[in-house]
Amino acid sequence: MVATYETKTDYKVIGKSPIRHDGLDKVTGRAIYGGDVKVPGLIWGDVLRSPHAHARIKGIDTSAAEAMDGVFAVLTNDDFPQADDKTIDTGEGNVNLRRGQSNVMAFDKVHYKGHVVAAVAAVDRNTAQDAAQAIKVEYEVLTAITDVDAAMADNAPVILEGLVGDHLGENVENTNVARIFRHEFGDVDDAFANSDLVIERTVTMSMVHQGYIEPHNATAIWAQDDNLTVWSSTQGSFGVRSQVAGLLHLPESKIKVNYVEIGGGFGGKTVVYLAPIAALLSRKAGGRPVKLVMDRSSVFEATGPAPGGKIRMKIGVTNGKITAADTDLMLEAGGFPGSAVGAAAICVFACYDFPTSRITGYDVLVNKPKSAAYRAPGSPQASFAIETVIDEICDELGVDKIQFRLDNAAHEGTRRGDGVQFIRVGLEECLAAARDSDHWQSPLGDAPAGKARGRGIASAYWMNGGGKSTCDLMLQDDGTVMMNEGSADIGGTRTSIAMQAAEVLGIPVEDFHVSIPDTDSIGFTGVTGGSRTTYTTGLAAYNAAQKLVVELKSRVADLWETEVSNVEFADGTFTANGDSIGIQELAGKLDPTGGPATSTSSVNLAEAGNAYGVQICDLEIDLATGKTDVIRYTAVQDVGKAVYPQYAEGQIQGGVVQGIGWALNEEYFITDDGTMANKSFLDYRMPTSLDMPMIDTIMVEVPNPLHPYGVRGVGEVPICPPLSAVTQAVKEAIGKPFYELPVKPGRILEAQNGD
């Protein structure tokens, strides 16, 4: 029972780019981030981290730390409530289990370098740091497993002892593969046997980090009645609440998470690391407020990057049409189960319409930090694999790379690799827009001496999220609207959500005051992630505004002593029997009709708009050094309806830049013993604005039928195409294919010097 909408086309608010509601506070430094939280009696926490990537903990001696002046509490995993839930955890959730607790603080083993082993709370930050370092841990160092091949090798050391893997429905012990699953339609092997052309390649990629500027932080107060108050930089306060509740075995409603602004997340701030530690330290420290803030190297070593891994991809073609595809997706879960391989499987074939497919996903443990979401989790890796093979097919067939994609494009009714059938999607429109773009129609141009140029193109898909969101509206006497909504605002969603209510009400969005309350003060709202916020919370705002109009119609009927059925509302004006009144004028006249007018709406959306992007990359290589420069880049994307075009464009540009970094420079450089050798922003090379050209965007608007304004999520899909678009541009420039990311200068030089 999914509601669909006739799409509105004439907008008064949607499609404009007003000043964002949180703008001034953020540019003047007034906005409160997690690091700014100060409460009376605050003390500091710090943690001790493992120096080994894989080791057994033989003993922990906290006595020296406990004896130090100014130390209020010392914590080990023994202080966590004991989980009695023995459920096999092979999914992406890590709540309510010893295993989840173990990622927050190691139990019997450390699974990655930087894994937290113990924590302390002390009178100030320096004392806490000194005390944490005074804790003595005896380790039995084990062999570190740093890639999926080593993890899946016979007789590989088992990282997570006791894990029972689910391998295509079969329980398997003593394995590093937490889960193997399959989506299969038709007889793939038969289809390959009958195809004109079959190409099979295997690609690999490293872990990469979201690289948000603000490190993780948490402040907690565990009160004497076991009510817990938390402040923590997060993409969703309710997510912190449910995770902390699970990990600490507390009822969710005993926990209040206060909203603080977030300095970047990109998926990485959907997981709790410090909040449960701060909470338990506060309890041990007699209810004192405890604050922890990570340093940068800990963010790299011990929070969740996107998984690296290996993908085998085999595609068959006959007469220019894809006949079949088969893939093995082997993604690094990190030190505990739960990579994005499930989402990768949903996305991997989603750009193409073909009858026969097999997807096998592997969730593989390695001695690296437990992976987390990063912008369209799993899809960039999957897109890199399939687009690399599609590009070679086009080369082999000598066909236009856009025309081939158009001939094989997914559309309404296409079955996705996991079996879901598409509603109305906009891939064909994106491909057509890319084909017709000035970029695609313009020649690449000659490279200067000593340099080479290439052009790549790639497409990708992200399904977007729905889920639960709440929005409350209050019309004020002076005609302004107070809006409460539950979504953390990372990219300007206060405004993009308010605009949707403003459109309904006919009130300028500048007259909205938007609050993001704590978890006690707004209905449940899911995490800001999955490109769900402007779509889902926006729909809650739309519904709340519609309800407010219904309420106001009855007030107008009261005022004018007429039947409510006589009252009409359009363009911000109520009319009945020849009278009319503007909504903002009406706002000041509500007192005799029952006081303030308020409304609330919650939604739980099972489906969302599907997002497609097609991107074109022109790149130049310095042949002597292997240095790459992206010289022109165009991102085409179906945004459904750009609520706030500047932000939608910004999301696309930001995603592209992160994808380019992933393609060309970024990687967890892991030594044989499992050490990340580049755990600083100096050595972990993220592109800056100086490295990038202007990213041109072409926003295609194919309305999402699930939203009254046709909104689709825009934030994630743009990071997916660059991995292949950039790599194929390098291939075209130097005539050698690349199957390993990043395509860094050393690899380019090696390829040039190879056969």
Place this chain on the structure above:
Amino acid sequence: MVATYETKTDYKVIGKSPIRHDGLDKVTGRAIYGGDVKVPGLIWGDVLRSPHAHARIKGIDTSAAEAMDGVFAVLTNDDFPQADDKTIDTGEGNVNLRRGQSNVMAFDKVHYKGHVVAAVAAVDRNTAQDAAQAIKVEYEVLTAITDVDAAMADNAPVILEGLVGDHLGENVENTNVARIFRHEFGDVDDAFANSDLVIERTVTMSMVHQGYIEPHNATAIWAQDDNLTVWSSTQGSFGVRSQVAGLLHLPESKIKVNYVEIGGGFGGKTVVYLAPIAALLSRKAGGRPVKLVMDRSSVFEATGPAPGGKIRMKIGVTNGKITAADTDLMLEAGGFPGSAVGAAAICVFACYDFPTSRITGYDVLVNKPKSAAYRAPGSPQASFAIETVIDEICDELGVDKIQFRLDNAAHEGTRRGDGVQFIRVGLEECLAAARDSDHWQSPLGDAPAGKARGRGIASAYWMNGGGKSTCDLMLQDDGTVMMNEGSADIGGTRTSIAMQAAEVLGIPVEDFHVSIPDTDSIGFTGVTGGSRTTYTTGLAAYNAAQKLVVELKSRVADLWETEVSNVEFADGTFTANGDSIGIQELAGKLDPTGGPATSTSSVNLAEAGNAYGVQICDLEIDLATGKTDVIRYTAVQDVGKAVYPQYAEGQIQGGVVQGIGWALNEEYFITDDGTMANKSFLDYRMPTSLDMPMIDTIMVEVPNPLHPYGVRGVGEVPICPPLSAVTQAVKEAIGKPFYELPVKPGRILEAQNGD
């Protein structure tokens, strides 16, 4: 169009006394009060106050303060936006006018000692204090007017130049009487001429202070886009918002007032003193947050006490029935217009049913702080006047003091002195309960040697308030309820409001989490005052709960695939077609039916329940010293329905103790030059628990037909009867009447030694 209700009688939640939601935070010191507010970059403000009670400001030299290191801003009244509104302000509002601004910071004259003349903001509190004292003010000192007789004398100096008094509809210039008004029914003089007995007395009383423990405070940030954020101890955040908006000529919606806990108010924290100063200082200091906190002497000298004044009271009786009454109520407004004389006029005759009455009210300026609300403002003074005369009538007639009151008691249909006809009220039930009480039925007992005993009785009335309130509810997955409501919680109203929603929902009130959000995050809610909160915001909670039930019925219908009309709800359980599910179990199953269930309700109530109290005081006097000891005290009150009996009882006991202090000890002791001589808690003698016996309470429950649970406000009326009940007990003990409050030892000795 006022809704009336059949009163419910079988309660599951109402009438219990659970642990209050804010209890732990308050007893452990975790609750955040205005004084606890810390924000990054905070600087301190301080003010310079007038040393004179009445003076013309000839000049202000701020140069020395401005030149001091660490001073960011210096403020005088010239910095306030210029009001262009010349409206004659004779009412109780002081918003949006130069006159309102002048009470916050003196313009051309100072009207009372302690009147703010200038303010500074500086890097720390000491610097701010030093800088404020460095401001030089040149005064022309004028004669201070310290009582209503002096104020109304011919050729009295005019305090508020330019004031045009409204004297029974006539405009009068050069006067200290801002307003004279009259309510008159029948021919009073004729009725007195035909009465068997007529007694006329004049009583006087001093200003008294609410004596809340927490001093006034305010912190403000004036951002560069002219959005203003305020924290301030207050009985109502929206009241702060509207007053600051008026005084500073800002749109209300540009101001966000954050809720902080309040350390006592009793009516005195309904007026802003520091918030506008903090705001303007912040603006002048480039947007830095500025905080001000008063010291105790400033609280006494320059915030709003209850008015003193003089009341002439004349009553006629024939055959034991009151025939007529006539009163002149002359109350001290203080330095600016607006005493509680209007409310005094409403209350003065409200305990009695008689045909002919005249009330003349005088709002009189004197050189004392502008008076403010104090628990049933105006009614204690009025009650003292009428009950003094009623007591003498009973003595004269030799009739039982309760029987006389019963014979003349107001009831449903009685016309109040201002013309309003009563709905169902409970005075007769209170009088009967007092008569039947163990206290009234027990003898006073003999006094020990050197002491004398007396018993007094008095009744009183308060009309209670309605107005606007908002409540939002959210049902959580785990069956708990998150509640947002807009009323400042002074006496446990978080709980008394939540209990009303809990009663509807059949969910334990312990499973409610109650938040009081900022003014951007909850619909308009009036001040916690006028005994309105449990009644009005409680009704909003009741309505929101009813709406939540409607929403949940549709969810149940969804889940069970039945028509919503088949779904019934009773005692926390939904039933349909033989199936049933408890509301808390249902809470965990809502996801497929549309996500979180939320509701919101706003009310605007024109009427409220009327409150009556009857109190009996036994008192013992040390004849040698005049020292008084209350030895037994019983307070009878119609509470409508005691939602939370412990709190209702506590409100009654607290009110009684404040009334006893008013009767026996408390007063603004003002010297001839207008100086308050006792501006500390050491010299201003408020009763403590050591001074008081247990105050026995008898709660009578005559349901208020305007509320589904029959709730009446309980917080104010209990302060009214003690002024007369205590005084008549003294009269009975030593055989001398008292017409002047407080009845302090010196006066008792003087009365004994007089003729």
